[in-house]
Every structure is written in structure tokens, then in C-alpha cells.
Amino acid sequence: MPDEPIRTPTWRRALVTGASSGIGRALALRLAAAGTDLVVVARSADRLEQLAAEVDASWPGRRVEVLAADLADRSALARVEQRLASDDEPVDLCVNNAGFGQHGPVAELDVDAQTAMIDVNVVALTRLSTVAARTLRARGHGGILQVSSIAGFVPAAGTAVYNATKAYVTSYTESLHVELRGTGVHVTAVCPGFTRTEFQERAGYDAGGVPAWLWHDPDTVAAVALDAVAANRPVVVPGLANKVMTATVRVLPGAVTRRVAGLFSSR
Numbered sequence: 497m498p499d500e501p502i503r504t505p506t507w508r509r510a511l512v513t514g515a516s517s518g519i520g521r522a523l524a525l526r527l528a529a530a531g532t533d534l535v536v537v538a539r540s541a542d543r544l545e546q547l548a549a550e551v552d553a554s555w556p557g558r559r560v561e562v563l564a565a566d567l568a569d570r571s572a573l574a575r576v577e578q579r580l581a582s583d584d585e586p587v588d589l590c591v592n593n594a595g596f597g598q599h600g601p602v603a604e605l606d607v608d609a610q611t612a613m614i615d616v617n618v619v620a621l622t623r624l625s626t627v628a629a630r631t632l633r634a635r636g637h638g639g640i641l642q643v644s645s646i647a648g649f650v651p652a653a654g655t656a657v658y659n660a661t662k663a664y665v666t667s668y669t670e671s672l673h674v675e676l677r678g679t680g681v682h683v684t685a686v687c688p689g690f691t692r693t694e695f696q697e698r699a700g701y702d703a704g705g706v707p708a709w710l711w712h713d714p715d716t717v718a719a720v721a722l723d724a725v726a727a728n729r730p731v732v733v734p735g736l737a738n739k740v741m742t743a744t745v746r747v748l749p750g751a752v753t754r755r756v757a758g759l760f761s762s763r
């Protein structure tokens with residue numbers, strides 16, 4: 497739960513995917529604390545109900561709508577799209593946080609698992625962003641917040657598909673930001689680095705060697721992300737070290753970044 501004072505709310509109702517844990521949960525709690533009603537989406541209905549109960553206990557009267565859905569399932573995704581487009585208790589902030597990674601060489605990973613990653617990280621995000629863009633542009637107000645990653649700025653053996661999906665998310669968001677300029681719709685991608693969530697364990701990635709100073713907690717990332725979308729910044733990278741790294745990578749020749757990525761991937 498956020499400890500610092502909450503700013504005046506910008507959003508009346510936010511739809512947050514992947515809200516059951518990690519950054520998504522932190523975003524939902526910060527939004528609730530700021531006076532925003534919620535539509536929370538994830539596969540686990542039990543976890544979403546626990547989140548709703550926590551919000552109700554902390555901020556009585558705050559409305560939390562639970563929508564359990566696996567975004568890799570096109571029929572389940574369609575239900576989320578319909579809710580996002582609805583004019584009944586309308587959503588004015590779409591937060592595309594749901595996503596997952598998988599660690600290992602492409603040739604050794606299950607191809608269905610890799611394409612499922614694309615379905616969630618790219619396809620679901622694109623479909624929900626399209627619905628949000630159409631709906632919010634017509635209303636003249638709203639926001640779209642994408643949770644990307646600094647992984648999208650660099651190639652990496654062992655996380656090839658994940659990094660590629662996040663490169664897509666960041667590039668797509670920057671383009672959408674330009675397209676919706678002047679419409680009243682804010683569009684932002686937040687690109688965190690190592691964050692203390694369940695992500696690494698689920699991806700099968702051993703992050704034990706990552707120094708403590710590179711880690712962030714989900715609430716810090718959520719605070720940076722919400723400030724950025726309120727200010728309509730196209731891309732924000734939390735943390736000084738991550739900012740320096742991504743700025744450096746953007747100006748280095750591709751051959752150099754691939755060489756560095758290969759050195760780290762071999763460890």
C-alpha cells in the first residue's frame with residue numbers, strides 16, 4: 497500500500513490487466529488510493545477477490561469490479577475488450593500490465609509457450625490498446641499505460657521472444673502516443689528493469705547474481721508510471737542506472753550491443 501501522499505486523482509475508473517500480483521497489483525492499489533474505481537483483470541479470480549477485499553478495507557466505497565480472464569484465450573480477451581468499450585460505468589484509463597517471460601534457448605523451448613507469450617504480451621495489448629484508443633478518442637479524454645521493460649532495448653540470448661515482445665510494446669506505444677496527440681488521450685510506456693515480483697521465478701530466470709542496487713520494488717515503479725501517464729510522457733524508465741543503460745544502448749552500434757548481450761548471456 498502506498499505510504500506517501502496521493503495526488504489528486506486523474507482517472508475515474510481504470511482497467512488494469514495482470515492486477516493480481518507485482519506491478520499490476522501495485523498500480524491498482526495506488527489508483528484506488530487516489531480515488532479511482534477499478535476493473536481488475538487476471539487469470540486468478542481468487543487473487544483478484546483478495547485484492548478487492550483489501551481495497552474495500554482500506555478505502556470503503558471504492559468500487560472494484562473483478563474480471564477473471566486468460567488473455568491468451570481470444571474469447572476471454574473479447575470479454576475484456578467489451579468491458580473496456582462499454583459506456584456503462586466507463587473506463588478512462590487502460591493499463592496493459594499483463595505479461596510473462598520464459599528463459600531458455602529458442603530451439604529448446606516449447607513453441608506453444610513462446611507463441612502464448614506473444615499472444616499475451618503483444619496481441620492482447622494491441623487489441624486492448626486499439627479498443628481504448630477508439631473509445632477514449634471519441635470521448636476526448638483518457639489514458640493508456642503500457643508496462644514494457646528495459647529488456648526491449650537490448651537483444652539477449654535466453655530471453656529472445658520476451659525481449660522482442662517488449663521492443664514491440666515500447667515502439668508501438670511511442671507511435672500511438674504520436675497518433676493520439678491533441679486528442680486528450682495520454683499514452684505512456686513504462687520500462688522497468690529488475691523488479692521484486694514473481695516474474696523471475698515464473699520465467700525460470702535465476703536473478704541471484706543481480707546486484708541489490710539494480711532492483712526496484714513494484715510500488716516505486718507504479719508511482720513513476722502513474723506520474724508519467726498523468727503528464728503524458730511517451731516513455732519513462734524508472735531508476736538512474738536503468739536510464740543510463742538504456743540511453744547508452746540507444747547510441748551504441750548494434751554489433752556492440754549484441755556482443756555485450758552475448759557476454760552476459762553466457763554466464
